[in-house]
Amino acid sequence: MSRDLTGFLARLLSPLAWRGPTRSARKLYAFALAEQGSMLDLRLAAARTPSPARAAAYLRHADDEARHAQMFARRAARLAGEAARPFVLPPLRADSERLFELLGEREFLAFVHVGEERARRQFEAYVTWFKGQARDQDAALFETILGDERRHGRYTRELLFELAGDLEARRALRRVGRWELGRRWLRAGRFVAERVYLVLTLALYVLAAPLALLVRLVRPIRPGLRAEGSRILPE
Amino acid sequence: MARVLGISAHYHDAAAALVVDGEVVAAIQEERLSRIKNDPGLPLTAAFACLQHAGLQPADLDAVAFYEEPFAKLERVLVHLLRHLPRTWRAFPRALAGQLGSKIWVLDHLSEGLGVPRDRVVCFDHHRSHAASALLVSPYEHAAVLVVDGVGEAHATTIWDGRGGDLRLLASVDFPHSLGLLYAGLTAYLGFAVNEGEYKVMGLAAWGQPRLREPFAKIVRLTGDGAYELDLACFAHMSDADLGFGPALERLLGPRRPPGRPWDFTRDDDRHYADVAATLQAVLEDILLGLARKARALTGADHLCLAGGVALNALANARIQAEAGFARVFVQPAAGDAGGALGAALLAARDRGDPRPGPLRSAALGLPIDASRAHAIARELGLPARRVDDPAAHAARLVAAGKIVAHARGRFEWGPRALGQRSLLACPRDPATRERMNRLIKEREPFRPFAPAVLAEKTGDFFAAEPDDMTPFMTTTARVHEAARERLGAVTHRDGTARLQTVAAERAPELHAVLTELAALGHDPVVLNTSLNGAGEPIVAGAEDALAFWLRHGVDALLVDDLLIERTP
Incomplete structure (x- = not known):
């Protein structure tokens, strides 16, 4: 996504995304999950890279991401409690995309750099919006994290150019851009496919209704201890 | 003589276990390597780690054994979805997607993921895998085996007669009663x-x-x-x-x-x-x-x-x-679903004529930790790391001084318990230690107890128990002697019990050495022993995990084999 578009969309959608404590809590929870997922990828990268110096850099970065996840999650939990109908968010359980193994170290660094830069632009737009709404606590939260995002953007670029050289680094950045576009396309496809699947399986469920009677007759629930008699395992 | 890899996956606690010539060589839960708590995914990283530890390639395997029968499970899922119609309308699409999307193809996915011919991938009944995981590494020639879990294919509870290497199913209670x-x-x-x-x-x-x-x-x-x-x-x-x-x-x-x-x-x-x-x-x-x-x-x-x-x-x-x-x-220390991987591997090995393994002596079946790598990264992080001649003596000195020590030495444990290889160690005396541990590191509910590890030969001095077949793996509790409760204030639960671990040199040599050093210093040979992990995270596995833990949590010292890092006040 182009530099201007990210910031523009963040500014455009802020009133909708941050409307009321419920939406804000869910949005912040999503950020917490993303930060935790990033932490997992960076920890795995630290374990895979042959360079102790880069491993150290990834570990420091992962530590920041863990802290960000905690900050987002705490604020999300507080907002969830302030909602008109208070609710509890589930414990953070992010997944790892194993990007280091998938992309290799150069592309991994390029991917992290692009992601950090995008987050920076997005967060800058949010800070401006929160300040305009006098939501000082949320503005302060994003401002604190922004400092780290700027540092992460700088170091990942430096490491990438140091590791790959100027020409290869720029190629890696372009490749990652294309890879991300492809990933977005697949995600959109999955979104549509999931809805089609839902409709189809529910139709199948309705069609299978007569089998329910058969199952209840032929396979009733049998409580208690069932002796296996002479059934011996293995055969 | 066979080389068999056992696998459990797709519910929770995915794991791989490698059995070579009838002996358990390695057993690893996927979460330790993926860093995702209770990771249920296909444990290919753990599988390759087991093979690498043994110096084997997938082509060297005689069999890959999965811990349950995918189509028997599909049948149970479908029967129950239909039986409880229309209450199951919400669960139906997801359950079907899970079954048809991955679970029924798991044997094919294992074949592809590991690069092993499909005809070498076999499966066993879920509860039978559990039963084998306990009986075949137990010290008993004849035993009753009781398996109790959520649900396998259909059984939720089973009773088996175990003789030698054979298991005979005697009785069961079936899902949904569980x-x-x-x-x-x-x-x-x-x-x-x-x-x-x-x-x-x-x-x-x-x-x-x-x-x-x-x-x-x-x-x-x-x-x-x-x-x-x-x-x-x-x-x-x-x-x-x-x-x-x-x-x-x-x-x-x-x-x-x-x-x-x-x-x-x-x-x-x-x-x-x-x-x-x-x-x-x-x-x-x-x-x-x-x-x-x-x-x-x-x-x-x-x-x-x-x-x-x-x-x-x-x-x-x-x-x-x-x-x-x-x-x-x-x-068995990994009695949950992870243990099914071990049971399936042992069953497949036995089917190929291998002898039953000897009794499980130690849960340290994971990967060792690389102190040199930890040292190199610690230097880059600017941490005050140094190699020490006698890590156990250092750990004991720090514990005796009331410090909390992150202790990562040897191969990591199999199962959910930290048994001294990846543990946080502290003095068991002062309840304030428990508060500090909870506040700084574990972020746990205040009612949860911490466990003690005691020198095996001194167990009776503190507890109304002696070492048995469960105490080395922390799978039982014992009453703390009234006279010892004040000295064990941080590890005695509200009901006067403790989930103790008895430590013998041949089972957990690193922790045994720490306890011996504590005794030599004139202290009780008991430590508070809790898992080396932060809230919501799997227990530490490698050097990078240990250092990440150090960066994130305010423990006083970290030992990675002979590498010591101490926090300066």
């Missing part, structure tokens, strides 16, 4: 995450009284044949895997506890929830005791092996040991 799911439902009712909060319920039980027997008699009923029957209206596991319990349970026990609310035992409702946990524990123990006695009657065996997730209930295990009439009881 003690594992009873416990899971009440775990959700109490506001904890299912498959993760069960330990919390066990810890909470000591803070309540089992005074809710009457409503519980409606929730779960003893059937008179040693088994049990759930009131299915109280549960939702047949129709909605997410919820776990139904409105009938709330009608009997009151409204569910809101998740995430801090615990406060001055509140009436939190005292009530503690009573729920205490009654659940008491009822569960009664049922397990009945099942164990039934197993003894059916087999005539003097020894009992327990397996399945419910076998990780250390309080119940202690009561079975004391009251069920068996001379000895054994629980």
